[in-house]
Amino acid sequence: MPDARREDLGRMLRAWRMARDPGLLPDPVPFRGHRSYLTQLDMALLLGVSERWYRALERGEDRGYAREMIAGVARILDLSAHQARALYRGTGHQPPRQRDAAARPDAALLDLLDLLHQQRRVSWICDQAWDVVAANAVAARHCPWLAHPDANAMTWAFSPEARYQLRDWDTKWAAPLLGRLRLAWQRWPDNGRLDEVVRTVRREPGVAELWDRTADDRGAADDGPRPMYFPLVAPDPVDVRITAYGRFGDTALRWLVLTPVDPSVTFP
Structure with a gap:
């Protein structure tokens, strides 16, 4: 069961995703039509995981997400340093060292x-x-x-x-x-x-x-x-x-x- 802290991180992650303009991504998003936000399916396809697996992250479920997946989320959503650190720590990872x-x-x-x-x-x-x-x-x-x-x-x-x-x-x-x-x-x-x-x-x-x-x-x-x-x-x-x-x-x-x-x- 998700705990309160992970659920709150999931809510923040969902807000960050909805605020991300697909037109600003370096790669085209594999969807039809015109939208001003990324869907959970978009994220899953860009990360190379199932939609169910990504949805669990936003639900606050603790599934031992790979560090590479978390790095991909931070990159795709163009998270700030503070947001990325919260995501890393909230999923059980040490934030990467800043270059x-x-x-x-x-x-x-x-x-x-x-x-x-x-x-x-x-x-x-x-x-x-x-x-x-x-x-x-x-x-x-x-x-x-x-x-x-x-x-x-x-x-x-x-x-x-x-x-x-x-x-x-x-x-x-x-x-x-x-x-x-x-x-x-x-x-x-x-x-x-x-x-x-x-x-x-x-x-x-x-x-x-x-x-x-x-x-x-x-x-x-x-x-x-x-x-x-x-x-x-x-x-x-x-x-x-x-x-x-x-x-x-x-x-x-x-x-x-x-x-x-x-x-x-x-x-x-």
């Missing part, structure tokens, strides 16, 4: 975020240590790890879980990514967070040996296409290119976009 860049966005970053959310491809923004500052809805759907609190592109890419989605990991992904990581490590020696990321990556199975073995790797295939598996896109791996963009004269942030080599491949 400095995300907490105090300047005008240039806001422009970058606007472009990010217009993208119909997997797209995210990282800082120098590859901590994920922001990810668009397409990225959260096809690479859910990007929506995790404290997500880091490098620590994920060298984790055992990543090697399922990053196909031909040993030959196509590992060496070029290590090359990027170690050059950044040398370039920004005072970045303590980057040093922590390097230590974490090198502790992953087989990475320390690979690190030593690829010290002289020039990364000839660094910009070549690489296969990734997207179960919602195709039954077989899709070749993608990774393109990085940045603000003029600023190395603090980079915007990354995954583009399928085959132009007929799209991300639903």
Whole structure:
């Protein structure tokens, strides 16, 4: 049975949903007609869960909702920091740590975020240590790890879980990514967070040996296409290119976009 606190959180969540304009979402909402609010079915479809499961959240039922689902709700409804913290804590989760860049966005970053959310491809923004500052809805759907609190592109890419989605990991992904990581490590020696990321990556199975073995790797295939598996896109791996963009004269942030080599491949 829902308790009074959870029921009240459900009422607030319902009000936040009804106040959210579907036209402001980065992704189109799969419904017919014109409405000025999101329905429970809209939320369920955008989150990839059943309508019954989402409805239970608004009813205040304690069903052990995944942190990723709560992160998705906060993102879709564009909750403020205070609202998001209440939602996380009310569903039994610790709120994510605020990133400095995300907490105090300047005008240039806001422009970058606007472009990010217009993208119909997997797209995210990282800082120098590859901590994920922001990810668009397409990225959260096809690479859910990007929506995790404290997500880091490098620590994920060298984790055992990543090697399922990053196909031909040993030959196509590992060496070029290590090359990027170690050059950044040398370039920004005072970045303590980057040093922590390097230590974490090198502790992953087989990475320390690979690190030593690829010290002289020039990364000839660094910009070549690489296969990734997207179960919602195709039954077989899709070749993608990774393109990085940045603000003029600023190395603090980079915007990354995954583009399928085959132009007929799209991300639903």
